[in-house]
Amino acid sequence: MQIYVCIKQVPDTAASITLRGPREFDEALKFVMNPFDEFAVEQALRVKEQTGAGEVVVVTVGRESAESVVRTALAMGADRGILVTADIRLLDSLATGRALYRAIAQDGSPDLIFTGKQSVDSEGMQIPYRLAAAFDMPIVNEVVSFLLANKTVSVEREIGSGMREVIDLALPCIIGATKGLNEPRYTRLPEIMKARSKELKKIDINQLGVAPAAGRLELMELFPEPERGRAMMLQGSVPEMILELTRLLTNKEQIL
Amino acid sequence: MKVGILVETASKQIKKTNLGVITAACQEGAHVLYALMFTGAAENHQEILQSHGVNNIVTISAAGADVDRSPELKARALIGAMKALDLDALLGISSSLGRDLLARIAAELDAPLALDCVGVDVAAGTVVKSQFSGKTLARFKLLGTPFICGLRPNVIPPIPYPVIAAIVPFQVAIEGSRRLQVRSLKKAAADEIDLTEAEIIISAGRPIGSAENFKILKDCAKELGAAVGASRAAVDSGFAPHAMQIGQTGKTVSPKLYIACGISGSVQHFAGMKGSKVIVAINTDPEAPIFSKSNYGIQGDLFAVVPALTEALKKQRSSESYP
Numbered sequence: 406m407q408i409y410v411c412i413k414q415v416p417d418t419a420a421s422i423t424l425r426g427p428r429e430f431d432e433a434l435k436f437v438m439n440p441f442d443e444f445a446v447e448q449a450l451r452v453k454e455q456t457g458a459g460e461v462v463v464v465t466v467g468r469e470s471a472e473s474v475v476r477t478a479l480a481m482g483a484d485r486g487i488l489v490t491a492d493i494r495l496l497d498s499l500a501t502g503r504a505l506y507r508a509i510a511q512d513g514s515p516d517l518i519f520t521g522k523q524s525v526d527s528e529g530m531q532i533p534y535r536l537a538a539a540f541d542m543p544i545v546n547e548v549v550s551f552l553l554a555n556k557t558v559s560v561e562r563e564i565g566s567g568m569r570e571v572i573d574l575a576l577p578c579i580i581g582a583t584k585g586l587n588e589p590r591y592t593r594l595p596e597i598m599k600a601r602s603k604e605l606k607k608i609d610i611n612q613l614g615v616a617p618a619a620g621r622l623e624l625m626e627l628f629p630e631p632e633r634g635r636a637m638m639l640q641g642s643v644p645e646m647i648l649e650l651t652r653l654l655t656n657k658e659q660i661l
Numbered sequence: 662m663k664v665g666i667l668v669e670t671a672s673k674q675i676k677k678t679n680l681g682v683i684t685a686a687c688q689e690g691a692h693v694l695y696a697l698m699f700t701g702a703a704e705n706h707q708e709i710l711q712s713h714g715v716n717n718i719v720t721i722s723a724a725g726a727d728v729d730r731s732p733e734l735k736a737r738a739l740i741g742a743m744k745a746l747d748l749d750a751l752l753g754i755s756s757s758l759g760r761d762l763l764a765r766i767a768a769e770l771d772a773p774l775a776l777d778c779v780g781v782d783v784a785a786g787t788v789v790k791s792q793f794s795g796k797t798l799a800r801f802k803l804l805g806t807p808f809i810c811g812l813r814p815n816v817i818p819p820i821p822y823p824v825i826a827a828i829v830p831f832q833v834a835i836e837g838s839r840r841l842q843v844r845s846l847k848k849a850a851a852d853e854i855d856l857t858e859a860e861i862i863i864s865a866g867r868p869i870g871s872a873e874n875f876k877i878l879k880d881c882a883k884e885l886g887a888a889v890g891a892s893r894a895a896v897d898s899g900f901a902p903h904a905m906q907i908g909q910t911g912k913t914v915s916p917k918l919y920i921a922c923g924i925s926g927s928v929q930h931f932a933g934m935k936g937s938k939v940i941v942a943i944n945t946d947p948e949a950p951i952f953s954k955s956n957y958g959i960q961g962d963l964f965a966v967v968p969a970l971t972e973a974l975k976k977q978r979s980s981e982s983y984p
Binding site: 416418419420421422424430440441495498499502525526527528529530531534535537538543544545546547549559561563564565566567568569570571572573574575578584585620621622623624625626627628629630632633634635636637638639643644646647648650651653654655658660661 | 733756757758760761764765767768769771772773774775776777787790791792793794795796797798799800801802803804805839840841842843844845846847848849854855856857858861885902903904906909910911917918927928929932935938939940941942947951952953954955956957958959960961965966969970973974977
């Protein structure tokens with residue numbers, strides 16, 4: 406089974422984002438693998454372990470520094486990596502999707518492609534769909550349960566209100582992973598050391614015929630969300646505070 | 662411009678959150694609106710749709726394809742309608758269903774797509790959406806037509822704009838396919854209200870202490886008509902399922918009222934709920950970061966405060982019923 410996993414390097418979720426100019430932010434931050442992509446890598450490794458054969462190839466589009474997240478995936482157990490280098494932080498989903506597609510298509514013939522359900526930085530929420538259209542493969546996103554048997558994939562996806570859809574799809578297909586799918590494994594030092602010598606191929610995005618400027622989402626400006634100030638602290642005993650709260654929510658806010 | 666609205670229904674009613682999308686698309690009558698839906702009973706929805714500015718209710722039927730079992734085929738049927746009607750834009754709710762269908766359509770059409778938007782200017786083709794999980798906002802221009810946009814639920818209040826809506830049946834022929842099939846629906850948890858579309862949410866952090874203790878939140882939620890959420894700490898401690906997690910690696914919510922009980926207020930948690938209109942924080946620690954960015958704060962133990970709130974709401978309701 407030839408399995409590809411698309412991952413992305415993003416700012417650490419604990420980091421605060423400081424804007425520097427209309428389209429830039431302070432990049433002196435800790436960068437990590439997009440949290441949802443960890444579930445994708447883990448599931449790919451489990452499928453390889455289950456089938457006992459094949460290869461897990463990790464693919465990313467990013468700056469040179471994105472090599473670190475590919476190495477993390479290699480340390481988790483992926484066989485090799487592809488880094489499509491693009492010297493732009495906020496590349497749009499269309500250009501990213503196209504670059505991922507071309508890098509994978511050029512490399513091999515995928516039976517399964519895993520991605521995270523979305524990135525936590527640009528939050529485009531569409532890469533798995535762009536890949537599916539390019540490869541003409543079925544796709545299910547936001548998957549919390551995955552089962553492969555008899556060349557059929559059966560997944561579950563949460564649709565809100567405590568409901569899940571159970572969906573069957575034929576191979577080859579694309580799966581967008583989310584929290585709940587699995588518990589990603591920790592990497593240990595020997596594996597981190599071993600990952601350093603695993604194959605990592607770098608391709609410039611221009612060599613794939615994808616012009617980074619050819620995106621369709623033009624970033625006009627970044628701006629901070631208006632922050633609310635400090636809470637108005639309610640005073641008195643619990644019954645007094647509750648009375649005041651219900652009064653505020655009913656009369657002032659007109660919610661209750 | 663000709664603007665399509667992907668209409669979602671729940672319990673045979675147009676979702677309330679959908680009306681805000683229609684208001685966003687309408688721009689006070691500047692555009693011709695087409696509500697796209699898969700129901701035969703369009704008359705039932707005519708009144709509510711035309712009172713909000715919808716000019717055409719397009720009821721799509723796809724002969725030979727089971728669109729209810731395949732979001733892929735459903736997207737294809739919608740694309741058929743968009744092409745036949747020559748729509749310039751398609752708007753929908755950034756709900757679980759909406760995100761999926763809008764992304765399928767955009768990918769198939771190779772069209773620009775922005776999901777989870779908090780604002781849209783249809784005429785200008787610009788959107789405002791969160792970046793870095795709500796830590797900043799960004800304005801984007803969507804280049805090319807048609808462009809596709811999913812709006813975060815509840816961010817745009819519906820405004821009536823009465824017009825007359827025509828019902829337009831639309832038949833589309835699409836090739837059947839069985840490569841992707843919804844086999845069944847399954848109830849995984851007992852929560853009734855969808856978190857992402859809820860108008861009121863009450864959620865708890867690790868101090869809730871156990872899964873059983875969530876009952877005090879559920880009792881309160883029942884009085885409020887609220888959905889129940891949890892912080893990552895509560896989920897990782899095994900007190901609540903992943904589906905209930907609110908925050909950067911959980912759900913992004915935007916209710917009118919968010920009541921955070923025993924949640925300290927990490928950057929990641931705020932990322933998922935800062936779009937709420939009013940935030941009420943209940944915490945024993947007066948220095949908890951949650952108080953620094955909330956509307957109202959109660960310093961107290963959630964086990965004392967939440968049941969007191971439940972009782973107060975019960976009393977308020979009974980005094981309303983028997984004046």
